[in-house]
Amino acid sequence: MAEIRRIETGQRMSQAAVYGGLVWLAGQCGSAGESIASQTQESLASVERLLAEAGSDKTRIVNTTIWLANMDDYDEMNAVWDAWVPEGFASPRACGESRLGGIGWGIEIICVAATS
């Protein structure tokens, strides 16, 4: 059995699991109640930090799912997203509306990336 390396493991979830050349990240959120631009920036900063801990980076993402609590925030989120993505390295992406687990959470970003 190949080892699964977990990052920031709690009773409910780990923030990441590294296995078989992939790192799977937990959904990353920003600070409840802040603007969507700010929450998106925070979420993406968490994605970058976790990818670095896993030996990956934002040029190595193979899949991204984005949930917005309110799809009316689509353009505001995309402005931050588009500036963050390194040119030529954009991942496949899907974006849907979903009410999230915390009050005031506007966005949750879920990434899978290559580690090898």
Add this chain to the structure above:
Amino acid sequence: MAEIRRIETGQRMSQAAVYGGLVWLAGQCGSAGESIASQTQESLASVERLLAEAGSDKTRIVNTTIWLANMDDYDEMNAVWDAWVPEGFASPRACGESRLGGIGWGIEIICVAATS
């Protein structure tokens, strides 16, 4: 071409596909109309059963997505989830609200796990 092993294959979906060191599970639901605690327990029992058929188990999950039909059920779901997760082996997780395909379905749990 490496073989894909499918478990409980119907015309609409298989309940699992095993390939390349991973098993991908179909979304698992409980009995429509039962309490969220009960539906969560049933869903997790189905996850365990399918993981066992694939040669994996709940200490080897690399990703979990949870959809709740009503996010007000978050705490009731989490109480069952937290008790089910083996200490030190929690997977990355994301949880969002999504109306589900069957009337009375309150939860759908989607897992990916390591098989080797």
Add this chain to the structure above:
Amino acid sequence: MAEIRRIETGQRMSQAAVYGGLVWLAGQCGSAGESIASQTQESLASVERLLAEAGSDKTRIVNTTIWLANMDDYDEMNAVWDAWVPEGFASPRACGESRLGGIGWGIEIICVAATS
């Protein structure tokens, strides 16, 4: 580092990423405002086209997520889906309701498939 091969890469997203024996597809939609049956057919045609470019096909899908903007369209979508799936090769699947990023988009289909 193994190369990630991307297909139809823009600033916001790629339509597919091939890595480690898997191809990850971006969420595929049909033409806004068309019937759900039509949008489903278009989405699935895009899935097939991208799988072919990645060296895979619809007998090699290991996971499918379907988002419907309105779960009332479940049966209309399934009629198209069930006819499209090759008998004996159905993937694991999950289907939830989620408002989508474009006005008039009724369905988004997200697939992961084996390439080797």
